Amino acid sequence: MSGSPYAPHTDAETAAMLDAVGAADEAELFDIPDPVAFDGEFGIESRSEQALRRELSGLLAENDDLTEFLGRGHYEHYVPSVVDSLSKRSEFLTSYTQYQPEITQGFLQALFEYQSMLVELTGLEIANCSMYDAATALGEAALLADRVRSADGEVVLVPETLREGKRSVLANYVDGAALRVEEYPTEEGTADIDALDDAVGEETVFVYAETPTVRGCIEPNLAGIGEIADAAGALFCLGSDPVALSILEEPASVGADVVVGEAGVLGLPASYGMGLGLFACKEEFLRQVPGRLVGASEDTEGTRAYTLTLQTREQHIRKQRATSNICTNQAWVALRAAMHAAYLGADGLVDLAEDCVTLAQDLAQDIDDIVGLRAPVDDRHQFREFVVGTDQPAQAVADDLEAEGFAVHVIGQHRLQVCVTDANAHAADDLVAAFEEVAA
Amino acid sequence: MSGSPYAPHTDAETAAMLDAVGAADEAELFDIPDPVAFDGEFGIESRSEQALRRELSGLLAENDDLTEFLGRGHYEHYVPSVVDSLSKRSEFLTSYTQYQPEITQGFLQALFEYQSMLVELTGLEIANCSMYDAATALGEAALLADRVRSADGEVVLVPETLREGKRSVLANYVDGAALRVEEYPTEEGTADIDALDDAVGEETVFVYAETPTVRGCIEPNLAGIGEIADAAGALFCLGSDPVALSILEEPASVGADVVVGEAGVLGLPASYGMGLGLFACKEEFLRQVPGRLVGASEDTEGTRAYTLTLQTREQHIRKQRATSNICTNQAWVALRAAMHAAYLGADGLVDLAEDCVTLAQDLAQDIDDIVGLRAPVDDRHQFREFVVGTDQPAQAVADDLEAEGFAVHVIGQHRLQVCVTDANAHAADDLVAAFEEVAA
C-alpha cells in the first residue's frame, strides 16, 4: 500500500483529474513556500489492517487484568449489546452536526429524546445535547451563573472534597471571567450546612453540591443548600447522574437552578474517563444555555420535525459573545445514553439505582465485618461507593489487593474507597475474601 | 426476569388481549391433551445478559490459545473489519428468504453479485446462492450427475485422498439414488491419471477431482481428467475455492461441468468448520440446479429488479420431485464472501492467491532445512499447505508443537500437514523455531 487505503483514485483517474485541473502532479497544487515545506518523513510506518489489529491488541493486552472496584466520578454499568449494535449503525456513527435537518431527522429526534429524558430526571425545563463531561459541564454552569446573576460577586463555592479533576477544570473555566473557586467544609462526606451558610456571602454567585458525593454519600439536605444559595442570590448547581436521579430527590424540587453531572454512566463502558456532560437548567436561562439544543418544529407540510435551534447563542454565529466556545460535543455518547435509558425504562432505571444503594450497603457491611477494616466511614446512605478505613497503611492494602487481582482507590493514609455496581457485583464476594487475606 | 425478555407484553396488554380472544389465561389457548402435556421444567436457568456473556466468555476461554497452522478443507484468511460491520447491519442479518422481492432488493442484488463473481471465477454460466458447505455441494453435484446423465451407471469416482468428511457426506447423499462411491488412486498428492483412466468405465457417472487437493497440491492435469470423464460420458466435477480459482486454470477451460468447493474461505473467520458451499455449473443443467437462484427482471416501471427465480426446481413447489431438499442455506455467509471478494478486487484476490503459493513454498523450504523433517513431501506446486515427513513419530512432534503453542495436522505415522496463509504468516518463523526445538 503506497497511498491512503481510503483514497479511491486509480492511477488513470488521478491522471485524468490532474489533466482537468491543468497540473502535472499533485505537488503542483500545493502553494507552500519552500522554506516551510516538509519532506513527508514522519517516520511512521504504514500497517496492514491485520497487522494493526494484532499490534494494538498486543499492546492493550499489557494492561493488567484487574477487576475494578473504582468509581469517584467514572462509573461502569453494564451496557446491553443492543446499545452497541444500534449506536454503531453507520448512519449514526459517521454523521455529523445536523446542519441540514431535512436529512438528519433521525439523530435530531434521538437527541430531542435525550433532552427530554433529562428534563424528566431533573425536573428542569431545559437540557442541552451534551457537554464533554461532568467537569466541563460544571465549568459552564459557573459561567452561566456569571452571566445570569446580576450580583457583583466573584466567588464560586464547591465542597472541599470535590474531585481534583473537577475543581481544576472549574478553576480553568472561571479564570477568564475573573471568578475564583473557594471551598466549603464537609462533614460525613456531605455538605456541612452550618459551615456552608457561613461561607456563603454577597460575593457568592454559585454554590455547587453533589449527590451522591465523590465519597458515594447521598446528600441529606439538598433543599437546605438550595435555600442558602437562593438567599444569597447565588445560583444553586447540583451535580448528579441519571442513574442516581432515578430515585433521588428531583433537583427541581430542592431548588436546583442547574444540574450538571456525568450522563455517561449510561451508554459508556469503562473508558478511561471519557464522559458525557449532563447540563440541564431552568427555562429562565434559555438564552444563556451553552451548547446545542434540538427543538421541535414543523416542515412545510405541517409535519412535526426537529432542528437545532437557538443557534444565535453559539460560537459559529455569536462568536466572542457566544454562551460557550463548544462546537464538537459528545452527541454520539448522548445517543448511547438515551438508548441505554430507553432499554432500562423507568422500572429498570429505578431497579438499577436501588441496586447501587443495596450493593454498596451489603459490601460495606461485609468489609466492616473484617478485623482491621471499617466501612462505611461516613454516616450516610451510600450510592455505589463508600470509604473504607484501614488499620494497615491504605497503600499497602491496595497493593496487596492488586496482587490478588483487584483495583480500589487509595484516598488517604488509612482510607480506601470501593465502588460496586452491577458491572462488578459478581466479584464482590471475591473482593471480600481478598480483603480478608490482606487486611489483617 | 420471569418471561421472555423479547416478548413486549405488559400485564395490562396481556389481559386486554386475553379478553379480546375470550380466554382466561394463555394456558387456555393450548389445545394439548393432558397425557402429552409437559410441566415446563427443563431445568434451564435464565441468565441476565451480563451473566450470560461472562459465563460464555469464561467457557470459551477454556480453549487453549494455540496458533493454528491447520487447513485440510477449512481455511482462514484475514477478514477485513468492514465486512463485519456491513454484514452485521440488521437489515441484512435479520432478514430471511426474499419471498417479497419488492422489499428485499438489497439482499437479492447482493446475491446476484455473489453469483456473478462465481461465474467469473469458474467460467461456468450458472452459480447458485449457496449450499451448506463443500461436502454437501459435492453430494448435490453427484445427484445432479444422476439426473442429467442418461448413462445407466451407478459409480461416483473420487480421489483416494479425499477428506473423510467429504467422502462420508457424498456417500450419504448418493445412497438414496443407489449410486456408490469408489476411489481412484493418487500420486504425489494429485490424481494418478493412468490409474484414473483405468478406473473410469461405463458405470461411471461422475468424476471428482480437486485443485488444490486436500494435501495442498495443485493438480497439474485437470484437462486430462476432464477428457477422461467426458469420454466416459461422466460428469466432471472440480473442487476448488474462490481464492485458488483467482489464479488457477479456469474450470470451464479444463472441461469442468460443475464446480463445487468452499467459498467460506472468503468472509468467514475460523469457525470450527462452518462453511459456504460453492456450486456452479454449465448452463445446460439450469433446470436441474439445486438451491436458490437470483435472476434479473424488471418491475412494472421497467426498472431493473432482482428476484428469486426458477423456483419450480425447489422443494416448496416441486416437493419430492425437487432438485434438492435444501431450503435454509448459507445466504448471509455468501453475502460476506461477496463483500470480501469486492473488498479485495481482482488484484487483491490474485495477490492473496499468489501469497498462498509463496508462503507455503517458503515455509516448506524452512521446514525442509531442519534435520529430521522433509517438506513438501509431494512433488507438486503447493497452495496454502503441504505435507511434512518426520523422522520422529508425527503425533509426538505435533504434541510437542502444541506444548509450544502451535497446532498442525497429524495425517500419518510420520506425516504432518501444515497450512499457512495471511492469517498466520506472522507466526511462521516462530513455528519454524518450534519445529527446530521438537523435531530433533
Next chain:
Amino acid sequence: ENEPLLTEKRSDTVEPGDALPDDLTRDELTLPNPEEPELARHYTRLSQMNWSIESGPYPLGSCTMKYNPPVTEDVAADPNAAVHPDRSADSIQGTVGLLAGLQDYLGRIGGMDAVTLQPPAGAAGEFTGIAVARAYHRANGEDRSEVLIPSSAHGTNFATAALAGYDVVELPSGEDGRVDMEALEAAVSEDTAALMLTNPNTVGLFERDIEAIADVVHDAGGLLYYDGANLNALLGRARPGDMGFDIMHYNVHKTFATPHGGGGPGAGPVGVTEELEPYLPNPRVAETGSGYELVESEDAIERVHGFQGNWLVLVKAYAYIARLGDSGLADASAKSVLNANYLAGQVDLAVPYGPFHHEFAATAGDAAAADVAKRMLDFGVHPPTTNWPEMVPEAMLTEPTEIESKQSLDDLAAAFDAALGSTAEERHDAPSRTTARRIDQTNAARDPRLSWQALDGE
C-alpha cells in the same frame, strides 16, 4: 433510486503473476474493485433496500421470524470461538463443552435422549433423521420403502424422503385439518419406514390424536418423525419425545432466534430416542470424567456436513436458550400463541381451522392472496406466507411470533384490512410505495439472467 451493480462502478482485469508456471494458471481475472468507502456505501444502500425483523412485523407463517438478540452476536464474536475443526478436543474444551451443553439443553427441550448438532439446516436435519430411520430399519434387516407425509406438510419433507430414496405416500388431511386417522391406518404398512409430522401442523392445529397416531405407526414397525418447524408453539407445554416421536429436528434459527439473514445459515440439530442414538452421525460430543471428548459410533450413518455443522449458529442458539431459561422459553410460546389468536381476531379474514396455536391460515376469500400480500407492502409491513398450505384456498399463513406488541399487532391488522379493503385493481397494481414496483416473475424465469455477465449489452 436503484443502486448500480458493483461491476457497473469499477472493475479491474488482472493477470496472475509468476508464483506459478503459466500452464497452471488462468489468463486473467475481471472483478469489481470498489475501494473501501465505495464498498461501504454500496452495501449500506443495499441494506436500506431490505426488509428485516428490525424493520417491522415479519409474520411469515412457518418461518418464525423472531427478534434476533444482538447479545448472541457478541457472544459468537468471542475470539476464542474462532477455532479450526481439526483441533484436538483436549485443546478446545470450551468449544466442545458448549456443544455438550447445547446437546443437553436440546434433549431436555424436545424430550429426546440424544442429539446431534451436525445438520446445518432444518432440511439437513430431516435428511439426517430419515437416514437414521433408514439405518435403523436396515440394521433390523428390513427394507422399508415408504415415508408417509401429510399433504399439508412442508415441501422439504417430501424432498427429503425422496433424497433418502424413499417413495412418498401423501396423506390427505381430515376435515378438521388434522391427520385423518382412517387414511393413516389405510396407508400404514410393513413398507412404512416413517411418518413425518409437524405438530402443531402447518395450519397451527395440535394433532390431538398424536398418541393414537404413534401407536398406529409403531405397531406397523415404522418410526415417527417430528418436524421442528413449529416447536415455538410448544416450548414448555409439550415435548415431542413425550408424544411418542422417535426422531425430531430443531430449527434453531427459528425457535431459538439465531439470525439467518437472507435465507441462512441455520442449524437443524436432530434428537432421537435412546434406541436410535447409535445411528446418529459421527462424531458427537460426550462428557467424560475429566472433560469433553468427541466420540464415534460404529453404527453411525454417514455424515451430513463436512465438519461439525454451523458452529457460529449453534453458539447463538445456546446463548438464546440460556438467556431465556425455563420461564422465558415457556413465555415465548405462550405469547406467540396469544399473539396469533389476538391478531386473527382483529383481521377481517376467515380462518377455516382451529383452535390454532402460534400461526393461523386465513383465507383471502374472493381476493387473490398474493395480491393482498403485495398491497400490504404499501402499508409498511411484511405480509404473511401466501397460497400455502393448499388446504386453505387463497391461504395467508400468518405467524406474528411473540415479539410483537399489542400495538404492533393492531397496526398489522390495520394493514391486512386496508389491503383487503383495496380494490382488486389497486391490489393488482401494488406495491407502489416500495423500492421496486411489482416485479415480473414470468420473464425472470422465461429469460433467465443469473449474473451480470448475462446482462451484457442491456
Next chain:
Amino acid sequence: ENEPLLTEKRSDTVEPGDALPDDLTRDELTLPNPEEPELARHYTRLSQMNWSIESGPYPLGSCTMKYNPPVTEDVAADPNAAVHPDRSADSIQGTVGLLAGLQDYLGRIGGMDAVTLQPPAGAAGEFTGIAVARAYHRANGEDRSEVLIPSSAHGTNFATAALAGYDVVELPSGEDGRVDMEALEAAVSEDTAALMLTNPNTVGLFERDIEAIADVVHDAGGLLYYDGANLNALLGRARPGDMGFDIMHYNVHKTFATPHGGGGPGAGPVGVTEELEPYLPNPRVAETGSGYELVESEDAIERVHGFQGNWLVLVKAYAYIARLGDSGLADASAKSVLNANYLAGQVDLAVPYGPFHHEFAATAGDAAAADVAKRMLDFGVHPPTTNWPEMVPEAMLTEPTEIESKQSLDDLAAAFDAALGSTAEERHDAPSRTTARRIDQTNAARDPRLSWQALDGE
C-alpha cells in the same frame, strides 16, 4: 413516514422502592419503556432517516468529513481498552503506552515538541492552547489582554479567546483572501497575547506570508496559535511547527477520521514548542526506562477535562495514523487537494479566491446559497457549508476530502449544477424528496419546544 417519539409508544411511571428513606427519594419517575425489539426498530428507523458518510458525499467545508474506517472501531472495542482512569499507570501500561505513542505521532506530524491529549474537542484544544499562552505570559510577568483573530476564522476562535478572558481584535482579510500584513502590523502591540490562525485558511488558501506573520507576532512578544481544522490539507507537505507556530491543536476526528456521529465526540490534542511544554495540563504520559508513567508539571495550567479526555477517540486516531503511515497520510492530503481542485473545475460556480487547497469557497452569485443547498438535497447529496466565511457572498464552502472518487465528484458536480439550474422557486420550495420538507427555523426559535414534555397537548 415519521417515527413516533419513544414516549408516544409506551411509558411507565414507577415509584422508588425502599432502599432509601422517603425523604431522600423522588415521588415517581415516568420514562419510555420500549421492550428490546421495539427499541431496535425505533433506532433502526431513526438511523435510516440520517445522512452519514456511508450514505454519500458529505462535502461540508471546514468539517473534513472523511470515511471512518471500521477497523478503528474494532481496535477500540478491545476489552482491554475498557479501564478506569484511576488505575495505576503501572497496571495499564497498554493504555498509557498507546497514549505515549499517539503523543509522539502527533508531535511528528505537527512539528511540535510536546503534546497533551487531554482536550476532548477542537474548541477545548483552543481553550487549552490559549490558556497555555496565558500561563506563559503570566509566568513572564506580563498581563497581555488581546488575542488577534482574522475575521474569516472559525467562530470557536473568537469564543475561546473570550472564554479565556481576552479581548478579541478582529483582523480584516486582505484583498487576496489572506492575512493583511499591514493590518496585522497595525494591530499587534504589547497587549497581544496571541494570534490565532488557520492555515490553509477557511477559504483554502495557504498563508504564504506565514514566516513574516510569525516574525511580527513574535517580535511583539506574542505567540502564534495554529487552528488544526484544516490540517488535512498539509499532511506531509508542511508542519505548523516549521512555520513558526508555538501552539496548535489537532482535530483528530477530522484529520484522523475518528467517527463523531451527530456532532461528537472528537478530540483536540494540543502541541507546543519545548518552551511551552511546562504549561501543558497535568498529567501527561512520559516514557521511562522501564515503561510509561504519568508525570505532572508544577507550571501546568489547570485541567480541561475531568480525566484524560476522550480515550476511545484517541485509540481510533492512533489506529488511523498507524494504518496510513507516512505515505498514506501524505496521499490523503494530496488527494484531498486534488479532489477540491477537480470538483471546483466541474461546477458552474465562481470561486473568488485561490489557489485553494483542500476546500474552496464558491459563491452562489445571484442565488441564495442556503436555497441552493436545500435543492441539492433533492439530488441525493449533502450540500456544502453555506454563507460562511462571510468574505465570500452567498458562500458555498466545499470540502470533498480525499475519499471521493472521480465518479463521485462528477455526480456531486452534477448535483451542484442541477440545483443552480433550478428556478428560484424550485430552490425555495426544496427539498421535496427528503424525509422532511423544509423545516421552519423561525418558529422553532420563537416558540422553543425542547422536550416531549413541551409538546404536551400537541
